[in-house]
């Protein structure tokens with residue numbers, strides 16, 4: 001082989017997309033313990049990761065996880081950078097205008113988290129006039145905005161829940177609006193904080209695909225159905241949630 005052809009081949013190989021044919025690029029935001037987060041070796045693990053891998057096996061597609069900030073996931077689908085999203089993402093009417101969702105695979109709700117020594121904060125209205133932390137682009141952020149107003153400087157929007165919870169721990173914010181299972185995971189991990197409200201919303205998580213991608217959506221729904229029937233869904237749920 002001539003040097004020239006070798007060089008051209010090398011270039012082509014570098015330029016070739018790293019995604020294999022048939023591989024589905026699934027966006028997530030691995031900042032949402034226990035649904036998706038990174039372990040000490042920086043592997044992305046969690047309930048959603050197990051679910052999407054099982055759904056892919058049962059539905060006939062390979063999964064490649066792509067980690068990015070939560071507020072860019074919908075756009076990632078719209079621009080075609082992502083084929084699917086699994087990220088503890090609540091099925092909402094607003095999101096449905098831009099992307100399509102699978103059948104629901106998990107139920108959750110927003111709750112308030114405060115320092116253990118802080119009394120009250122039993123309902124969403126209690127955050128009025130307070131300094132509140134949320135993750136950017138979430139339903140929790142939306143709930144807080146409804147009470148506090150959209151551009152309220154006391155509503156602190158972070159890209160990472162680790163930051164939101166450390167801000168609470170050191171007392172720079174008064175409360176967090178966050179999904180209940182994630183609140184539980186952080187309360188178990190961080191001393192001195194508590195869940196102060198009952199569930200304040202009813203939310204269902206769905207796996208999202210690009211709008212109109214009926215082929216992939218059918219595979220995802222078929223995979224979900226299959227893992228419900230085989231018992232694998234229950235196994236994964238029991239592995240990550242004690243209750």
Ligand code: ARG
Pocket residue numbers: 028029030031032036070087088089090091135137138139140179203
């Ligand atoms: N369930 C909430 C929502 O859909 C929060 C999801 C945040 N997920 C994440 N991986 N950071 O807005």
